[in-house]
Amino acid sequence: MFCNTSKEIGGLGHGLKRKEDARFIQGKGHYVDDIKLPGMLYMDIVRSPYAYAKILNIDASKALEIPGVLAVITGRDLEKYNLHWMPTLMSDTQMVLPTDTVMYYAQEVCAVIATERYIAADGVAAVEVEYEPMKPIVDAHKALDPGMPILRPDKGKTDNHIWHWEAGDREATDKLFANAEVVVKEQVYIPRIHVASIETCGCVADFDPIEAHLTMYMTTQAPHAIRTVIALVAGHVGLSEEKVRVIASDIGGGFGGKVPVYPGYVIAIAASVLIGKPVKWIEDRMENLQADSFARDYDMTCELAATKDGKIQGLRIKTLADHGYTDAAANPSKYPAGMFSICTGSYDYGVAFTEMDAVYTNKPPGGVAYRCSFRVTEAVHAIERMVDRLALEIGKDSAQLRMENFIKKEQFPYHSPLGWEYDSGDYGPALQKAMDIIGYDELRKEQAEKRKNGELMGIGICSFTEVVGAGPSKDFDILGIKMFDSAEIRVHPTGKAIARFGTKSQGQGHETTYAQIIAQELGIPAEHIHIEEGDTDTAPYGLGTYASRSTPTAGAAAAVAARKLRDKARKIAAYLLEVSEEDLEWEVGKFFVKGAPEKSKTIQELVFAAYTNHPQGMEAGFEATHYYDPPNLTFPFGSYICVVDIDKETGSIKIRRFVAIDDCGTIINPMIVEGQIHGGLTQGLAPAMFEELIYDEDGNMLNGSFMDYLVPTSVESPKWETGHTITPCPHHPIGAKGVGESPTVGAPPAIANAIIDALSHLGVTHIDIPITPLKVWNILVEKGVIE
Numbered sequence: 001m002f003c004n005t006s007k008e009i010g011g012l013g014h015g016l017k018r019k020e021d022a023r024f025i026q027g028k029g030h031y032v033d034d035i036k037l038p039g040m041l042y043m044d045i046v047r048s049p050y051a052y053a054k055i056l057n058i059d060a061s062k063a064l065e066i067p068g069v070l071a072v073i074t075g076r077d078l079e080k081y082n083l084h085w086m087p088t089l090m091s092d093t094q095m096v097l098p099t100d101t102v103m104y105y106a107q108e109v110c111a112v113i114a115t116e117r118y119i120a121a122d123g124v125a126a127v128e129v130e131y132e133p134m135k136p137i138v139d140a141h142k143a144l145d146p147g148m149p150i151l152r153p154d155k156g157k158t159d160n161h162i163w164h165w166e167a168g169d170r171e172a173t174d175k176l177f178a179n180a181e182v183v184v185k186e187q188v189y190i191p192r193i194h195v196a197s198i199e200t201c202g203c204v205a206d207f208d209p210i211e212a213h214l215t216m217y218m219t220t221q222a223p224h225a226i227r228t229v230i231a232l233v234a235g236h237v238g239l240s241e242e243k244v245r246v247i248a249s250d251i252g253g254g255f256g257g258k259v260p261v262y263p264g265y266v267i268a269i270a271a272s273v274l275i276g277k278p279v280k281w282i283e284d285r286m287e288n289l290q291a292d293s294f295a296r297d298y299d300m301t302c303e304l305a306a307t308k309d310g311k312i313q314g315l316r317i318k319t320l321a322d323h324g325y326t327d328a329a330a331n332p333s334k335y336p337a338g339m340f341s342i343c344t345g346s347y348d349y350g351v352a353f354t355e356m357d358a359v360y361t362n363k364p365p366g367g368v369a370y371r372c373s374f375r376v377t378e379a380v381h382a383i384e385r386m387v388d389r390l391a392l393e394i395g396k397d398s399a400q401l402r403m404e405n406f407i408k409k410e411q412f413p414y415h416s417p418l419g420w421e422y423d424s425g426d427y428g429p430a431l432q433k434a435m436d437i438i439g440y441d442e443l444r445k446e447q448a449e450k451r452k453n454g455e456l457m458g459i460g461i462c463s464f465t466e467v468v469g470a471g472p473s474k475d476f477d478i479l480g481i482k483m484f485d486s487a488e489i490r491v492h493p494t495g496k497a498i499a500r501f502g503t504k505s506q507g508q509g510h511e512t513t514y515a516q517i518i519a520q521e522l523g524i525p526a527e528h529i530h531i532e533e534g535d536t537d538t539a540p541y542g543l544g545t546y547a548s549r550s551t552p553t554a555g556a557a558a559a560v561a562a563r564k565l566r567d568k569a570r571k572i573a574a575y576l577l578e579v580s581e582e583d584l585e586w587e588v589g590k591f592f593v594k595g596a597p598e599k600s601k602t603i604q605e606l607v608f609a610a611y612t613n614h615p616q617g618m619e620a621g622f623e624a625t626h627y628y629d630p631p632n633l634t635f636p637f638g639s640y641i642c643v644v645d646i647d648k649e650t651g652s653i654k655i656r657r658f659v660a661i662d663d664c665g666t667i668i669n670p671m672i673v674e675g676q677i678h679g680g681l682t683q684g685l686a687p688a689m690f691e692e693l694i695y696d697e698d699g700n701m702l703n704g705s706f707m708d709y710l711v712p713t714s715v716e717s718p719k720w721e722t723g724h725t726i727t728p729c730p731h732h733p734i735g736a737k738g739v740g741e742s743p744t745v746g747a748p749p750a751i752a753n754a755i756i757d758a759l760s761h762l763g764v765t766h767i768d769i770p771i772t773p774l775k776v777w778n779i780l781v782e783k784g785v786i787e
């Protein structure tokens with residue numbers, strides 16, 4: 001059958017059902033824990049009960065007496081091979097296993113290798129470690145105080161300062177603030193949170209001593225980058241990059257938490273190399289929550305300057321960033337604070353300055369994960385809170401204030417005061433659409449009425465601008481590796497294809513959407529385009545899937561590679577139809593002669609000819625690869641409106657409605673985009689009202705299990721009402737922008753603004769997230785609403 005409409009072949013804009021779901025919904029996914037190799041051993045990890053302590057002694061003798069326990073690996077053992085330290089993706093260094101000091105609660109202390117998972121756990125319980133606890137640094141604000149221990153003398157540090165970073169014009173900003181008619185200021189703290197994906201992290205390290213070959217099955221969002229890191233860290237023990245194969249099969253959620261290199265991976269590799277057998281390590285839930293990469297932990301002092309009638313003029317933000325004991329964020333080298341400088345937001349003003357200091361504390365490392373677009377979550381929270389704060393100060397409606405200050409459509413490409421070139425945008429219609437759907441004016445009237453009766457109702461808006469798609473390689477690299485991404489398409493003689501990518505889906509649906517892009521460009525039905533990711537032996541080199549970069553980079557690579565093939569098909573068509581290339585016209589799936597549409601060749605015929613009857617002098621076959629280096633990032637945006645009702649007796653908060661209008665340019669698959677937005681909104685609700693990692697003054701994590709760390713379920717989630725506008729990206733081959741993280745970026749300030757709006761007439765100007773019923777109840781008591 002010849003299909004020739006975009007819809008028939010599953011091209012762009014169609015809600016094709018996800019190809020990968022056939023196996024997922026039947027329980028047939030291939031996750032790392034499903035891997036069982038002959039002779040495979042199991043690893044479990046002894047973790048520190050202290051946040052900061054000297055290790056006096058590790059006694060493994062009782063553990064080694066347990067039948068089935070084969071080895072206990074310590075930092076001293078790894079030191080012999082110089083494997084006890086590894087680089088972080090931020091060019092800091094991190095212990096694989098400590099030789100003398102532990103730096104955070106739940107840090108890896110040593111590893112037990114056994115024939116069974118449960119025997120390994122028994123071994124862990126039997127290892128006796130003697131510690132000398134020391135007073136940890138838990139509060140980032142005290143990290144630089146005199147008399148504090150120096151946490152990283154190994155780095156030649158004489159204090160706990162990691163880096164200072166700034167962007168913008170300090171002098172012009174200070175001058176503007178000194179003379180501004182209105183200045184509003186708030187301290188905005190965004191606490192530590194954790195992604196808590198359904199699948200924890202893990203691996204099977206399979207070293208073949210005969211071939212000196214390592215196959216590393218693992219949960220990673222960036223297989224190639226990991227392969228290179230493994231070769232760099234362990235090259236000296238014989239792991240040469242051509243003999244390292246990283247395979248990331250199905251992943252049960254990544255959300256950024258599967259970008260970093262965790263010590264467990266390296267220990268498993270070391271164990272497999274030393275013992276010569278495959279070693280499996282799978283974290284349990286508590287290890288995942290307590291020791292894996294955290295997100296956020298920014299304390300931001302935010303100021304906005306404006307005229308009395310609400311023309312925003314300038315922004316100033318000073319941030320203290322708590323990075324734990326090592327900076328293991330995964331930001332591009334040039335951007336230690338990620339894309340935080342998008343904090344000027346969706347508004348047109350000339351002056352801004354932001355500076356940040358990062359410090360070491362005795363907490364787990366990390367600093368990027370949780371659907372964050374490299375710190376855009378923090379940036380958007382800051383600006384969107386401050387715009388509401390300004391509206392309150394000058395007594396102007398917060399929607400109107402936004403409308404008046406938006407960067408206008410005709411101002412794009414727009415140069416932001418902190419150095420970005422926003423590629424495109426049309427902010428007013430997105431906000432207007434959200435206002436129309438939710439009935440904004442009516443809601444404001446209802447709110448005024450309710451206030452008269454002492455009822456608490458609030459309306460919160462967030463009109464965010466995202467920045468995703470790292471990146472133009474001139475500015476973006478991770479550990480020196482440039483942030484391009486890649487696609488390789490091979491079309492077989494019968495016109496069916498396999499395409500491979502340097503990215504790695506963790507649930508985003510790449511097997512479907514990449515096929516749709518290629519289908520649209522080549523006219524081959526998406527169902528006949530098999531998509532493969534995650535195997536470094538077969539996929540072209542790429543930097544992986546995070547920061548909503550897959551569509552902007554690898555999605556673009558797919559389109560460009562497919563266009564190379566279409567060019568080849570045109571040449572073959574000209575040869576077969578005996579006309580010149582200029583005489584041919586393309587319509588989805590075939591070339592035909594201009595003015596004589598009956599003279600045509602389908603893509604299937606042309607591909608077959610590439611193997612059976614190609615013009616002399618032309619290379620046989622039908623394959624193309626493209627490494628795409630984007631000319632700019634993409635700037636998706638959206639406007640979200642949230643309505644809350646607060647019970648004035650208990651402080652309990654009910655989200656009555658939440659309308660989300662997103663603009664990610666050309667939409668590849670509307671159903672997948674909607675799914676991304678639903679999931680992302682729930683992950684925005686989470687930090688807004690529930691999630692926070694809490695430490696006591698000794699650095700113990702107080703909520704390191706799902707009993708206490710509150711992840712919202714469908715019960716807590718409101719009915720998300722979604723919609724979109726479409727402003728195509730001017731520089732992407734199909735006009736698409738990333739979308740995966742937008743909802744998590746946009747939802748928290750909308751929810752926080754709504755709750756604060758409900759309480760603003762009581763004199764409340766800000767509440768830090770997560771805004772819990774207890775926080776609200778305390779405010780209601782303080783304000784005398786509850787007696």
Ligand code: MCN
Nearest residue numbers: 254255371507513546547548549550551668669738739740
């Ligand atoms: N898409 C589309 N049209 C667009 C943009 C995107 O149809 N204009 C589709 C894409 O083709 C892809 C999905 O939406 O299938 C997400 O695309 P994109 O925005 O490019 O993001 P990535 O594929 O790079 O995914 C990363 C992003 C990040 S950084 C986090 S964190 C996150 C997120 O995706 N983690 C997720 N969504 C997740 N969804 C699931 N199920 N699991 C995760 O771990």
Ligand code: CUM
Nearest residue numbers: 256371372546547
């Ligand atoms: Cu910042 S979480 Mo996503 O980039 O994998």
